Amino acid sequence: MEVTPIYPPVTPFLQVKLDQEVVDYLWKIIDIGKIKNIDFKNKLEGNISQSFLLDDIDQFFYKSVCAPLVKLYREKNHNLGDPVSKNALLGPGSKLVLDKFWANYQYKTEFNPYHNHSGVYSFAIWLKIPYDWEDQKKLPQYSEIKDKSIKAGCFEFEYDDTLGSIANYRYTLSSKFEGYMVFFPAKLRHCVYPFYKTDEPRISIAGNLSYLPN
Template identity: 30%
Template sequence: MEEVKYLVIKKFGPSIFKIKIPNKIVDKLNSYVDKIIEDKEKQKKLNFGNNLVGDVTQEFFLEPDTIKETGWLNFLSTCVQKWIEIETGKKIKKFHLEKTWIVRQFENEYNPTHWHGGHVSGAGFLKVPESLGKHKQKKNDIEYSGGNLQLIHGSRMFLCNSILDIKPEVGDFYFFPNYLMHSVFPFKNTNEERRSISFNATIDENIYNVYKY
């Protein structure tokens, strides 16, 4: 029988760009966070918890100098430039980082379904409990793993799953459009920290605004 060639096309929905944060940046960011944890005054100054939806232990901004010195700003801008070029064939001339912040999450804490501001956003992982993902709940053929990041778009229909379930791995970072809904379920049976980092940024308006014509 002649070999049949096939291609499954699945291009609908928002683009997601996955990449590894360099280890040296992960280490610098974790070192910075560990120092903030020991500095109560700085924690109050950088607190971002009142502006975010999560029921988590701590959320705080990164300081401007740290964003540059750790290489975090360059990483974000370089990745976004590459991602947009791959998707649109256009090179951005503007990358304005509006906010970037740390989320410290522990047992039984969660982040409900939400979305971000700006044009582009993303989330990644700096620390992950060893037992993360071992606690699963399955109901009506849907399985949930505590601590996983879920990206959500559209409605669940035949051949169209509206959820991308992501198991956190240290260094993994996911870029996505600001409007993409996402959430994190609570995890159990550990006192270890799930430490993530996110950002909001704007790019060239003429590239972002697809309704300009």
């Protein structure tokens, strides 16, 4: 008897360690965004203190990070997200743009419930993580709870597995993830759980890539 396991494809996401030049640029546009203070919180699902829009100066982030990741993602996933194959109304002249770009300031006990994004591709970038999941899990409310069930401060994706059950992929965050980015299909559901103890904010950036008619 010959047995061969078959693993059907599951839509992936990309984990990216950003170059320091890019991280420095992101902090720069956050400083500019704080001054302009164009509120974006009422457009989001997050139960957090502050969200404001960012400007991608001279399309630096789109050109240096987003465009190469889109190319790589399509190559690895049979052109998933191609506007011609996915939405004939847009046509071959449609243009991919970074149409939403914002910063999030999340403080202890605040959270971002499960949600998805508009557009075709989305991303989340962790710039400041003021806690360590290893410390969070030691809090009294988590005593006698299995590590896999402790979600304090975690970022988590949610998806259907091949049996139709809900599966999760979580990041147990700490400062080690500062400067990392996850790039994923916009409809992939995700959330951010609350953290505790520290009064410092968790600072992240998110964005959506969409096609616009030519």
